[in-house]
Amino acid sequence: DQQVKQNSPSLSVQEGRISILNCDYTNSMFDYFLWYKKYPAEGPTFLISISSIKDKNEDGRFTVFLNKSAKHLSLHIVPSQPGDSAVYFCAASANEKLTFGTGTRLTIIP
Amino acid sequence: KAGVTQTPRYLIKTRGQQVTLSCSPISGHRSVSWYQQTPGQGLQFLFEYFSETQRNKGNFPGRFSGRQFSNSRSEMNVSTLELGDSALYLCASSGGDRGGETQYFGPGTRLLVL
Numbered sequence: 001d002q003q004v005k006q007n008s009p010s011l012s013v014q015e016g017r018i019s020i021l022n023c024d025y026t027n028s029m030f031d032y033f034l035w036y037k038k039y040p041a042e043g044p045t046f047l048i049s050i051s052s053i054k055d056k057n058e059d060g061r062f063t064v065f066l067n068k069s070a071k072h073l074s075l076h077i078v079p080s081q082p083g084d085s086a087v088y089f090c091a092a093s094a095n096e097k098l099t100f101g102t103g104t105r106l107t108i109i110p
Numbered sequence: 111k112a113g114v115t116q117t118p119r120y121l122i123k124t125r126g127q128q129v130t131l132s133c134s135p136i137s138g139h140r141s142v143s144w145y146q147q148t149p150g151q152g153l154q155f156l157f158e159y160f161s162e163t164q165r166n167k168g169n170f171p172g173r174f175s176g177r178q179f180s181n182s183r184s185e186m187n188v189s190t191l192e193l194g195d196s197a198l199y200l201c202a203s204s205g206g207d208r209g210g211e212t213q214y215f216g217p218g219t220r221l222l223v224l
Contacts, residue, residue, distance in 0.1 A: 006152075032211075034212060036215075041217070041218075041220075042217055042218070043114070043116075043200050043202075043215030043216050043217045043218050044153070044200070044215045045215070046212055046213070046214060046215075049212055089152065089153060091153075093211070096165070096166060097155065097158070097166050098143070098155070098213060099155070100145075100152050100153035100155075101152055102150065102151065102152035103152050
């Protein structure tokens with residue numbers, strides 16, 4: 001049972017445009033959400049997080065939106081840069097455990 | 111502050127062998143979690159250790175085990191290796207007082223089972 005789903009395995013975006021990565025979850029007990037970025041042959045790097053009491057958190061070019069009623073999380077990257085090409089994982093926390101999605105490979109086209 | 115370190119970075123084993131992977135968390139972090147990453151499967155949670163005790167466990171067979179030492183360093187052991195155990199094994203650490211916090215990952219150990 002995949003409680004955290006990233007339904008798009010890949011996404012291509014032109015450099016300078018906005019990248020929107022989506023994540024859906026099923027467990028209403030999740031109270032903390034995170035996004036990680038992963039380059040090949042490296043461990044995931046923490047990007048940004050949001051608590052369930054908020055609906056938006058911004059950090060530079062990265063903004064995470066949370067829609068609790070829809071059980072939907074998104075990461076916006078604007079403007080997209082070539083160095084943003086990586087695999088992005090969303091994660092959700094409940095019962096003192098993190099559950100990860102399967103990842104979306106983002107490719108930024110110069 | 112140094113990040114999470116994992117050794118070895120690469121490992122080749124044959125079926126039936128056993129393997130031990132090591133993880134040193136960020137200084138001051140007391141929680142260490144282990145994950146398996148395979149293509150298309152995302153990050154599958156193995157287990158989490160906090161203060162030398164296993165605090166959470168994923169759905170992996172008993173061939174996968176771990177432990178944590180008093181200095182918070184952790185080891186993961188896989189016995190009777192199978193071809194399907196070939197994967198990237200990631201370790202992550204967090205402050206740890208409450209599970210499910212932001213975790214910081216090491217570079218991983220890539221295990222190939224032949």
